[in-house]
Amino acid sequence: MRIALIEPDLQHAKLVDRLVFAGGHVCQHFTTSSTFLQHAKDEFFDLLITESWAGDHCAEDVIPRARSILPGLPVMMMIRAPRESQIVAALHAGADDCVSKPVRGPEMLARIEALQRRAGLRRPANRRRDTISGYSFDAAGFAVSFRDLTVVLTPKEFRLALLLFNNLARPVSRAHILETVWLRRRDVKSRTIDTHASRVRSKLQLRPELGYSLVPVYGYGYQLDAVPLEGIAGAG
Structure with a gap:
């Protein structure tokens, strides 16, 4: 819900x-x-x-x-x-x-x-999906649609992606990620979070040249930001 x-x-x-x-x-x-x-x-x-x-x-x-x-x-x-x-x-x-x-x-x-x-x-x-900043999340099939593409994620990748988009431009701590994606399991290794973040970045094409940047926040967690495409074009 x-x-x-x-x-x-x-x-x-x-x-x-x-x-x-x-x-x-x-x-x-x-x-x-x-x-x-x-x-x-x-x-x-x-x-x-x-x-x-x-x-x-x-x-x-x-x-x-x-x-x-x-x-x-x-x-x-x-x-x-x-x-x-x-x-x-x-x-x-x-x-x-x-x-x-x-x-x-x-x-x-x-x-x-x-x-x-x-x-x-x-x-x-007409509102069966949750749309956030151009990305449409379908929880029933763990699918995300964007720019005429539809990508199916694993359940954990889907929850991580949705968590990041719901906190756009705000850092999300590793502790919060563990609570929401892995339901507070303590045996999850830090590199497991990094692996899932890398997969989400790749599958959802979260790259600055495409308008988004997903980066680690040193000693804290991850942050997803929208990157103005006009600024990128101007810099080129």
């Missing part, structure tokens, strides 16, 4: 992101509702998790705007030390569920699964 997270608190966003990935879902983080709403016009999300203050607007105002773009979108609202009146107001505003902040792992994943069952995950026919 593809989940959009609106959370201005970066530390708490990292916590939610780890929990969501541990549950087998993909999380895309936004610090404001405006950036989420812009992405929602082109990308499909199965669930929206939002802080009661969505960075630039109250969540109560964001919910109807989100559903005007993605009809029937399930929404979970996070509220710090919620009072009964706040929960009632959130539910009346259209939230499907509320959780206390900071979130608790097993409870949050159980609530996500409940919303998933309730919603049935009925995607529009």
Whole structure:
């Protein structure tokens, strides 16, 4: 399931992101509702998790705007030390569920699964794939389409590629890669991650001359960046 997270608190966003990935879902983080709403016009999300203050607007105002773009979108609202009146107001505003902040792992994943069952995950026919920066990810077949090409990856390569694209222009630590791709296994060697990164780079043609750069971050992990083709042409 593809989940959009609106959370201005970066530390708490990292916590939610780890929990969501541990549950087998993909999380895309936004610090404001405006950036989420812009992405929602082109990308499909199965669930929206939002802080009661969505960075630039109250969540109560964001919910109807989100559903005007993605009809029937399930929404979970996070509220710090919620009072009964706040929960009632959130539910009346259209939230499907509320959780206390900071979130608790097993409870949050159980609530996500409940919303998933309730919603049935009925995607529009024209939004069966997740498209990020020109790359279309088909989780059913572990296939990625780009520039009129379709490449089939292994499950781990697919999860690594999706993780990198969901963190475009941000470094991803080896620890995070292990948690999301290898599900926290401790016996995975560092060179195994490097091998998978090299395969993803080759199969998805992540080269500067084609608009992307996937490079190791010394002592940390990997980072995927978009490279302006105009700058490359100008330099030549």
